[in-house]
Amino acid sequence: MRIQIKNGRLIDPRNGIDAVLDVYIAAGKVTAVGLAPDGFNANQVIDAAGLVVAPGLVDLSARLREPGFEYKATLESELQAAAAGGVTSLSCPPDTDPVLDEPGLVEMLKHRAKLLSLAHVYPLGALTRQLEGKQLTEMSELTEAGCVGFSHADMPLTDTLVLRRAMQYAATFGFTVWLRPEEAHLAKGGVAHDGEVAARLGLAGIPVSAETIAISTILALMQDTGARVHLCRLSTRVAVDMVRQAKKQGLLLTCDIATNHLHLTEHDIGYFDANCHLKPPLRSQRDRDALHAGLADGTIDAICSDHAPVDDDGKLAPFAESEVGSTGLELLLPLTLKWAQATATPLSAALARIGSIPAGLLGIDAGHLAVGATADVCIFDPEQYWKVERSVLKSQGKNTPFMGLELAGKVRWTLVAGQVVYQA
């Protein structure tokens, strides 16, 4: 299969390209950029005039719900959502059922994803067995099976001795530990930011200190162990300050935030909108402003979708009893573009946050379109608006705070390894 993508505005942040250039693809790889290779004879020509041609997006956190939670979503439905969202590589946390703590499970997941050929799936292995926070997993074996890092998902890891040993062990092999910073005791029972809205609505709060104490602990253990840590989904101003300082000190620390937190605050909960029941909770306006500042100065490395499809029944309950999460794969691009527009961030810099940078964090060869690269491509119309509706979303989860809103940024073609997996 030989494909020519012509007349598009090629934006390849890693290679510093932002120009109208054609891309030539053969045998799943990029074979040329700009001028056609000698004798190139395309089977398919994609006319991308007026469209942006970018490396396929890389999402750092997408729950696919398989194995174990197929009533919420299936691998197939969510990888189709990825394709529709222009996401060609994604990392999934280990909190499936069974937990991704055994090489066989990881191999099975990789194999199933490969058969579907809709996106490259990079599992994060469980940091401890069953995510119980007691015994380490076989990190080396899990890595051989395809894990790109180790995470404790949203499960509490209260025993700091276990955390320290897990970080030591991971550091032995140079594996990255992925942690969402949340001190379990302070967060217990909480469902919203411990602030004005929680006070008004009578919702149990999660204080800012739940995040900052966890980060303090992690930073101290990083100093002890030399482990490389990626902090998942920061939400508070103080956390951004702490990471900024730690990076200045040279710690091997990176972090991301979720698209929801880029745009929403505690006030968006309104009259108990269960779609805003998220982890970490939506914080205050000041916190959101600090997240923007952290992205601007590079303290925050990447933006992720924090994709967590929930079935309708899961959200049909009073706020605190509703399930946590929102669908996100199909909103990663438009919500990132919305942020870029609001903050006058250049398109190339914005795409780097959901492409080349997260690829680097995962240690995978993706997020760029140099000659020889795997031909994962996202072709989108940055100006075209589309309405977020149940019928439009491919994800089995129809839960998002952005339901009913019109967003700019419509994916028109998605290619994975030189194959068209989505077209609209």
Next chain:
Amino acid sequence: MNNPQLTKDGKLKHLLSIEGLPKSILTEILDTAESFTGVSEREVKKVPLLRGKTVCNIFFENSTRTRTTFELAAKRLSADVVSLNVGTSSQSKGETILDTVDNLIAMHADMFVVRHSQSGAAHFIARHVGPHIHVINAGDGRHSHPTQGLLDVFTIRRYKPDMHNLRVAIVGDVLHSRVARSEIHALTTLGVPEVRVIAPKTLLPQDVERLGVQVYHDMSAGLKDVDVVMMLRLQNERMTGALLPSAQEYFKCYGLTQEKLALARPDAIVTHPGPMNRGVEIDSAVADGSQSVILPQVTYGIAVRMAVMSMLAGASE
């Protein structure tokens, strides 16, 4: 954001919380309640305003007093009344809130009075029911208990008609109290210029001052020169965790005694939503004393609930 409590032309459709209701509606409820106070004193304690209507009390959380006053209010309006203590029946069999509600809708209920342990449960049910059904929140988690807030301000207005010239102190567990939140919104909406909350920091929500109240931790300072003292109930289970060291220490610091009450204005009144923990948040001498309006509150509660029900029934016509 649409206000889920009002119809398009601004009439009361559901009563879910005091917050979000305009002063005109609160005043209308209080004035209507005023006209109902006479009904309970008649020999035939009934008016036919809700004849042919079915009111369902669904209590996902147990209650005796509130359920009884709602029942009486509905009956005095000539409605047919069904009361369910779901807390002890189908919910424990795994039925969801909506299953329960759907079953009652199928029985052609016109009005739901709901209590639930989760904040937002009444909003959740109101979103689900059809346009001809009205929902009254009889308490949802820590969020709201609007008829209690209304009967409290109704009582205050009876004794202190000039709401624009009042100093009110709310004392106790504001953090877990739906009553406190309703009282705060009712008082501030009706134009009370100074609302204080008095509690230890463990029993106050973060950023509570954003609700328009002044925060006091010292009860003597907080009670000084107030016209109304509104006590809150302290649940026994608050004593077992790390919120408070003991009932004794709580009473010493925040219990209302005659001595402390003497710091308030001489004609100050004392309210309590009941049931009281005598010797924990309030001394018996105060509860039964001349400044207490705790029993009148219960009486007025029926009139206020009749007012709300009759206004809701009127909104559908």
